[in-house]
Amino acid sequence: MNPNGPHSLQMRTARLSLRPVEEMDAAATAALVTPDVAANLSTWPSPMSAAQATAKIERSRAMLNTREAVDLAILDRNDGALLGWIGLARVAPATARLGYWLGGGARDRGMMKEAVTVAVPAAATFLDAGRIVAMVLKDNAPSIAVLRATGFEFNGEELVPFEVAQVSRPCFRFERSAR
Numbered sequence: 001m002n003p004n005g006p007h008s009l010q011m012r013t014a015r016l017s018l019r020p021v022e023e024m025d026a027a028a029t030a031a032l033v034t035p036d037v038a039a040n041l042s043t044w045p046s047p048m049s050a051a052q053a054t055a056k057i058e059r060s061r062a063m064l065n066t067r068e069a070v071d072l073a074i075l076d077r078n079d080g081a082l083l084g085w086i087g088l089a090r091v092a093p094a095t096a097r098l099g100y101w102l103g104g105g106a107r108d109r110g111m112m113k114e115a116v117t118v119a120v121p122a123a124a125t126f127l128d129a130g131r132i133v134a135m136v137l138k139d140n141a142p143s144i145a146v147l148r149a150t151g152f153e154f155n156g157e158e159l160v161p162f163e164v165a166q167v168s169r170p171c172f173r174f175e176r177s178a179r
Contacts, residue, residue, distance in 0.1 A: 009070060009126060011118045016111060017075040018119055021060050021085065025073050026053040028082035032103035040140055041101055042162045063089070070123040074102065074115050086115045088123040088132065096129035096178070100146075107142065116150040124178030132178050135160050135171040147174045 011018045021029075030053040038046030045052060063069035071087035084102035091097045098120065102112055120132055134152055136143045152174035159168040 008122055009072060011122060012077060013114045013118055015077050016114055017077045017080070018072045018086070018115060020064055021057050021071045021073045023054060023057055025082055026050050026057055029053040029085070032082065032084065034104060037101050037103065038164070040137055040143065042160055043164065045164045067127055070126055072119055072123070074111070083111065086119045088120070088127055088129065090127055090129065091133065094129055095131045095133060096124060096127050098132050098134040112146045113149050116146060120150070121179055130178050132176055134174045136174065137169060137171055144172065152176045
């Protein structure tokens with residue numbers, strides 16, 4: 001058995017279960033991607049239909065199969081409810097970009113810090129990425145706090161295209177080693 005295969009992408013923490021996203025996550029994903037969630041995401045529309053969520057999941061599964069990206073469902077460990085997503089996508093040789101979001105009811109409870117702590121090393125190993133970058137809107141203080149708390153360091157600013165809004169927005173760039 002390959003220790004870096006897809007089975008290595010199923011993780012548990014004290015409060016969370018993480019696993020690759022599946023088609024059964026589409027309806028819950030669409031419901032959770034509210035305008036306040038999508039406002040901080042460069043490629044997610046809101047409102048999001050179940051069909052759009054299914055298409056995103058299908059693209060994610062295809063990229064997982066080619067080891068170009070890993071998108072994990074963040075689930076409540078107690079009841080299995082979908083709380084959000086976390087993922088890494090290859091952006092250069094040995095470098096991956098981190099992205100994540102939580103639905104409104106799961107925020108401000110330290111869950112994303114918990115998810116980043118376990119997901120980044122596992123997904124980076126799967127993608128063979130030694131360096132992780134993250135882009136965050138300059139006014140997204142909760143996300144900046146998560147990045148700092150999980151070992152990311154500020155490394156400048158850049159304009160990031162927000163595809164859905166068809167605009168580029170200034171973001172802070174954070175980086176860290178994958179391990």
